[in-house]
Amino acid sequence: MTNQNKSFETFFRPSRRQIISSMAALGIVAAAPRGAFAQAPKRVPIPEGEFAPLPIAIPNFTAGTPGDTEVGAGVTQVITNNLKRSGLFAPIDQAAYLEKNINIDAAPNFQNWKSVNAQALVTGRMTRQNNGRVKAEFRLWDVNTGQQLAGQQYDTSAEYWRRIAHIISDQIYERLTGEKGYFDTRIVFVDETGPKERRVKRLALMDQDGANVRYLTRGSDLVLTPRFSPSTQEITYMEFGQGDPRVYLLNIETGQREIVGNFPGMSFSPRFSPDGQRIIMSLQQGGNSNLFVMDLRSKSMTRLTDTPAIDTSPSFAPDGTRICFESDRGGKPQIYVMAANGGQAQRISFGDGSYSTPVWSPRGDYIAFTRQGGGQFAIGIMKPDGSGERILTSGYHNEGPTFAPNGRVVMFFRDPGQGPSLFTVDVSGRNELRVPTPGFASDPAWSPLLS
Numbered sequence: 203m204t205n206q207n208k209s210f211e212t213f214f215r216p217s218r219r220q221i222i223s224s225m226a227a228l229g230i231v232a233a234a235p236r237g238a239f240a241q242a243p244k245r246v247p248i249p250e251g252e253f254a255p256l257p258i259a260i261p262n263f264t265a266g267t268p269g270d271t272e273v274g275a276g277v278t279q280v281i282t283n284n285l286k287r288s289g290l291f292a293p294i295d296q297a298a299y300l301e302k303n304i305n306i307d308a309a310p311n312f313q314n315w316k317s318v319n320a321q322a323l324v325t326g327r328m329t330r331q332n333n334g335r336v337k338a339e340f341r342l343w344d345v346n347t348g349q350q351l352a353g354q355q356y357d358t359s360a361e362y363w364r365r366i367a368h369i370i371s372d373q374i375y376e377r378l379t380g381e382k383g384y385f386d387t388r389i390v391f392v393d394e395t396g397p398k399e400r401r402v403k404r405l406a407l408m409d410q411d412g413a414n415v416r417y418l419t420r421g422s423d424l425v426l427t428p429r430f431s432p433s434t435q436e437i438t439y440m441e442f443g444q445g446d447p448r449v450y451l452l453n454i455e456t457g458q459r460e461i462v463g464n465f466p467g468m469s470f471s472p473r474f475s476p477d478g479q480r481i482i483m484s485l486q487q488g489g490n491s492n493l494f495v496m497d498l499r500s501k502s503m504t505r506l507t508d509t510p511a512i513d514t515s516p517s518f519a520p521d522g523t524r525i526c527f528e529s530d531r532g533g534k535p536q537i538y539v540m541a542a543n544g545g546q547a548q549r550i551s552f553g554d555g556s557y558s559t560p561v562w563s564p565r566g567d568y569i570a571f572t573r574q575g576g577g578q579f580a581i582g583i584m585k586p587d588g589s590g591e592r593i594l595t596s597g598y599h600n601e602g603p604t605f606a607p608n609g610r611v612v613m614f615f616r617d618p619g620q621g622p623s624l625f626t627v628d629v630s631g632r633n634e635l636r637v638p639t640p641g642f643a644s645d646p647a648w649s650p651l652l653s
Contacts, residue, residue: 253632267329281371326338388407419441473517476519515559528557562586567586583629592629607651617644
C-alpha cells in the first residue's frame with residue numbers, strides 16, 4: 203500500500219478496546235417487590251403494528267469532580283438524541299423531573315420517576331482521574347419493578363466521551379429491545395459542494411449521528427459508491443481520474459490506500475464479501491456488463507454472469523452463499539438472486555416499475571431496493587424470495603439504501619432537485635428523519651459496529 207497523503211494521520215481512530223482500558227459491571231441492585239427478579243423486564247417491541255415509544259428518563263450524568271459537569275451533560279445529550287432518533291424511545295423532558303442530581307451509588311426513588319410516567323431510568327456519572335482520563339459510569343433501571351437492568355463503568359481518554367455515549371446508548375438499546383444497537387457506528391458518504399453543473403465530490407466519513415465529519419479525498423477526482431468492509435475498517439470505492447476508472451481500497455485508520463484494479467472500460471458498484479476477503483463488482487464489456495468477484499489476496503478474478511444484458515449492483519447475503527443484483531435481462535431493471543459462485547439466477551421483483559440498487563440486510567431477512575415508476579422513486583424492502591414487499595418511503599429521487607448493522611434502520615439519499623441529503627427510516631416505514639451533514643450528501647454506506 204502507499205500513503206495517499208499525510209493528512210490521513212488525523213483520521214486515525216482507536217478501536218473500542220483501545221478506548222476502553224477497563225470495563226466492569228456495576229452490581230448495585232435496588233430493593234424490589236417480592237418476585238420481581240423472577241420476571242423478565244419488559245422489552246420495547248420492534249414496531250410492526252400499533253406502537254408507542256417507551257418513556258425513558260435520562261437525567262444529566264453527574265460530575266464526579268469539579269469541571270466535569272459539561273462533559274456529563276454532553277454524554278447525556280448524545281444518549282438522549284440516539285434513543286429518540288431510533289423512534290423506539292420517548293425521552294422525558296428534564297423540566298418535568300422531580301429530582302435533578304441523582305446519586306448513582308444509591309437506588310433511585312422510583313415513585314418520583316413513576317410520577318413523571320417514566321418506565322426506564324438511566325443514571326450516570328463522569329469522573330476525571332488523576333491521570334487525566336475519565337471514568338464513565340451508568341445504570342439502567344426498570345422503574346416499575348425497581349430492578350437494575352444494566353450497569354457498567356468505563357475508563358477512557360477524555361477526548362472520546364462521545365464514543366462512550368454511543369457505546370452506552372447501544373447497551374441501553376440492546377437491554378430494552380433485545381436487539382443489538384447501531385449507535386457506535388460510522389457512515390461513509392459522498393460529500394457534494396459547488397454548483398450542480400460543476401459539483402465537487404469528496405469521500406467523507408462521520409459518526410452515525412452526523413458528528414465528527416472527516417474528508418477522505420480532496421475532491422480533485424470524481425468518487426462514487428463507497429462501501430465498508432464487514433470485517434475491517436476499510437472501504438472500497440470507485441474513482442474517476444485520468445483514464446479508466448479505478449477501484450480502490452482505503453484503510454480509514456491509517457490513511458493507506460491501494461488499487462484493487464484498473465479495468466478496461468467501466469467498473470461499477472464494488473462491494474465486499476461478508477468475510478472481507480473478496481470484492482464483487484460489475485464490469486462493462488461492450489454494450490453489456492457482467493458480475494465478477496476478485497480475491498483480494500491473489501487478485502484473481504472469477505466471472506459470475508455472462509449475458510447480453512446489464513448486470514450490476516451486486517450484494518452478498520450475510521452468510522456469503524448468495525448474491526442479489528440488478529439486471530435488465532428481462533427488458534427492464536429488476537432484482538435477481540443467485541448462488542455466490544454463479545449459476546441460474548431467480549428474479550424476485552415483480553411490482554410496477556423498475557428495481558435497482560439492491561442490498562442485503564445484515565440480518566439476512568430483507569433486501570432493500572430502489573423502485574422507480576410513475577415519476578416516483580421509492581425505497582422499499584422485500585424478503586429474499588421476493589415476498590412481503592413493503593415501500594418505506596416514496597418521493598422524488600430517493601436512492602441508494604444501506605442498512606444499519608442490526609438491520610432495523612435503512613439510510614438513503616434524496617435529491618429533490620437542488621442537491622441530495624441523507625435520511626433514515628425504520629424497516630417498518632416509520633420514523634423518517636434527515637441526517638445532518640455539512641452540505642449536500644449522497645451514496646451513504648453504514649459501517650459495522652466498531653470493534
